[in-house]
Amino acid sequence: MQYISFVMGQLARNAKHGWTAQIMTLFTVMLSVLIFSFFFLVYTNMQKAASRLCNELRLVVYLESEVPTNFRTEFQKKITNFEEVEDIVFVSREDAFARLKKQLGNDSDVLAGLDPSFLPYSVEIYPTRNLKSLARIKEFSDYLGGLPGAIKVQYGQEWIERFGYFVSLLRIIVVLTGALLILTSVFMVSHTIRLTLESRQEELEILRFLGATDSYIRGPVIIEGFLLGLLGALSGVTALSFLYQWIKIRFSGPGFMNLFELSFLPGSTIFIILSMSLLLCTSGSMISIRKYLKL
Amino acid sequence: MNNTHLAPPLIDIVKVSKVYPPNIMALNDISLTIGRGEMVFLTGASGAGKTTLLKLLCFLEYPTKGLIEQDQKDISQLSSIDLQLMRQQIGVAYQDFKLLSKHTVYQNIALAMEVRYENPTKIKKRVMELLNDLGLSDKIHIATNKLSRGEQQRVCLARACANRPALILADEPTGNLDTESTDKVMTLLNKLHKSGTTLLIATHDSTIYRDTDHRIINIENGKLQEILKVKLDF
Numbered sequence: 174m175q176y177i178s179f180v181m182g183q184l185a186r187n188a189k190h191g192w193t194a195q196i197m198t199l200f201t202v203m204l205s206v207l208i209f210s211f212f213f214l215v216y217t218n219m220q221k222a223a224s225r226l227c228n229e230l231r232l233v234v235y236l237e238s239e240v241p242t243n244f245r246t247e248f249q250k251k252i253t254n255f256e257e258v259e260d261i262v263f264v265s266r267e268d269a270f271a272r273l274k275k276q277l278g279n280d281s282d283v284l285a286g287l288d289p290s291f292l293p294y295s296v297e298i299y300p301t302r303n304l305k306s307l308a309r310i311k312e313f314s315d316y317l318g319g320l321p322g323a324i325k326v327q328y329g330q331e332w333i334e335r336f337g338y339f340v341s342l343l344r345i346i347v348v349l350t351g352a353l354l355i356l357t358s359v360f361m362v363s364h365t366i367r368l369t370l371e372s373r374q375e376e377l378e379i380l381r382f383l384g385a386t387d388s389y390i391r392g393p394v395i396i397e398g399f400l401l402g403l404l405g406a407l408s409g410v411t412a413l414s415f416l417y418q419w420i421k422i423r424f425s426g427p428g429f430m431n432l433f434e435l436s437f438l439p440g441s442t443i444f445i446i447l448s449m450s451l452l453l454c455t456s457g458s459m460i461s462i463r464k465y466l467k468l
Numbered sequence: 469m470n471n472t473h474l475a476p477p478l479i480d481i482v483k484v485s486k487v488y489p490p491n492i493m494a495l496n497d498i499s500l501t502i503g504r505g506e507m508v509f510l511t512g513a514s515g516a517g518k519t520t521l522l523k524l525l526c527f528l529e530y531p532t533k534g535l536i537e538q539d540q541k542d543i544s545q546l547s548s549i550d551l552q553l554m555r556q557q558i559g560v561a562y563q564d565f566k567l568l569s570k571h572t573v574y575q576n577i578a579l580a581m582e583v584r585y586e587n588p589t590k591i592k593k594r595v596m597e598l599l600n601d602l603g604l605s606d607k608i609h610i611a612t613n614k615l616s617r618g619e620q621q622r623v624c625l626a627r628a629c630a631n632r633p634a635l636i637l638a639d640e641p642t643g644n645l646d647t648e649s650t651d652k653v654m655t656l657l658n659k660l661h662k663s664g665t666t667l668l669i670a671t672h673d674s675t676i677y678r679d680t681d682h683r684i685i686n687i688e689n690g691k692l693q694e695i696l697k698v699k700l701d702f
């Protein structure tokens with residue numbers, strides 16, 4: 174209890190002397206958390222949208238002739254050689270005809286008297302539902318087009334492909350901003366704390382003469398780093414939630430954004446971001462105090 | 469006096485030399501034993517090596533040669549945490565004060581107790597008491613760089629006494645003081661001595677040891693020499 178009040182006293186004293194550096198650090202930590210979590214938020218929402226898209230995503234390969242039953246395994250193997258897929262369905266003319274009839278519903282009588290033979294044979298390929306397959310869909314489709322007997326490959330619109338590229342670009346941004354978060358927090362916090370320590374050098378020396386233990390000297394410094402991390406991350410996440418609310422209001426209503434049912438970061442992710450920031454800032458402060466403990 | 473020599477001594481200095489770079493021989497092969505509860509005066513000309521001896525006893529410097537035992541422990545063998553804890557048991561009034569210039573009198577004195585995680589009420593009580601003893605009560609919230617040298621000196625002494633340590637090393641505790649303040653300082657030191665504290669006082673000020681019954685040790689060019697108290701006046 175006493176120690177806590179002592180630490181608080183120390184912190185107040187430090188804050189009085191070096192508050193500009195502390196505010197700057199707090200701001201930097203907040204910004205890095207905000208930038209990182211913003212991109213992460215966009216990424217997770219894109220990912221959700223993508224997986225929704227993936228549900229409807231399939232590649233249809235139209236064939237010259239039906240693949241004979243005994244060649245089907247080989248054909249499937251050729252497809253999975255390129256990439257694992259969720260499912261492969263061979264569609265016979267009859268199947269296709271039945272499907273068409275069903276699609277037409279009440280108007281199905283236009284098909285009356287027609288023979289299924291006007292429809293082509295096809296294979297439907299359902300890619301695995303992840304972003305990787307989305308990003309590679311163009312390559313995959315080119316590959317499928319090169320299979321023996323393939324006439325034409327069809328899949329959603331071109332924008333699906335673009336979307337895939339976009340999502341993988343986002344992934345890179347998330348990784349980069351994550352690295353930025355790590356670097357800036359550790360650097361800024363250890364820098365600020367080094368500044369406070371430098372301004373306290375005389376005090377640290379005298380503390381040594383008075384018999385202060387390492388833990389006595391280290392305590393307030395580490396708690397300072399911890400608090401910078403905590404407050405920085407909390408304000409970063411709070412800023413993000415305001416930004417999120419604003420975007421939601423701004424872009425709700427009909428249109429493109431409806432494809433994305435926007436959702437905020439789940440609690441567990443926020444928790445991870447907070448603990449990351451705490452961990453980084455605390456280790457930043459530990460790095461800078463080490464030199465002073467060798468006094 | 470004799471029975472203090474039966475108990476193990478608090479400080480045992482055996483054939484210690486201290487050479488500062490490049491080759492300043494500050495202490496030359498000195499031996500000295502100080503018993504628990506003793507009060508010892510250390511005299512000698514300027515540059516004789518008094519401060520150096522005190523610095524060795526509070527681990528600010530290490531002997532170039534020889535052995536120092538405190539509390540029967542060889543100090544060169546102590547780990548850094550042991551040294552830190554041991555320093556908490558030694559009150560030092562430095563010749564150059566080593567006060568935190570921007571901090572108040574109160575904060576400076578309290579710091580010595582804070583590093584031992586003492587209770588704030590206890591700290592407050594003790595600081596008030598010391599300031600009262602040394603006639604500094606009205607300066608309590610003044611930054612120490614605003615004080616006169618004599619006042620700074622007393623703050624430094626108060627800090628050294630704050631924890632009622634087992635050992636007090638006072639380097640010129642009355643150097644800048646008038647008679648009245650000198651009396652206050654000596655009253656405080658004598659009070660601590662009576663309560664069992666061991667004191668080693670380096671001084672030029674013959675008025676504070678002139679009439680004493682305690683040992684007086686003189687250093688001359690890094691060599692020790694005990695002044696045997698022969699009360700010639702009688």
Ligand SMILES: Nc1ncnc2c1ncn2[C@@H]1O[C@H](COP(=O)(O)OP(=O)(O)OP(=O)(O)O)[C@@H](O)[C@H]1O
Pocket residue numbers: 488489492493494512513514515516517518519520521563
């Ligand atoms: N850090 C140092 N480096 C080099 N020489 C030093 C150092 N400290 C002290 N000395 C020298 O060691 C000798 C003893 O110094 P010390 O400070 O112990 O003297 P003193 O008896 O305390 O003197 P005074 O009464 O003036 O305080 C002096 O010649 C001094 O110049």
Ligand SMILES: [Mg+2]
Pocket residue numbers: 518519520563639
């Ligand atoms: Mg001296």
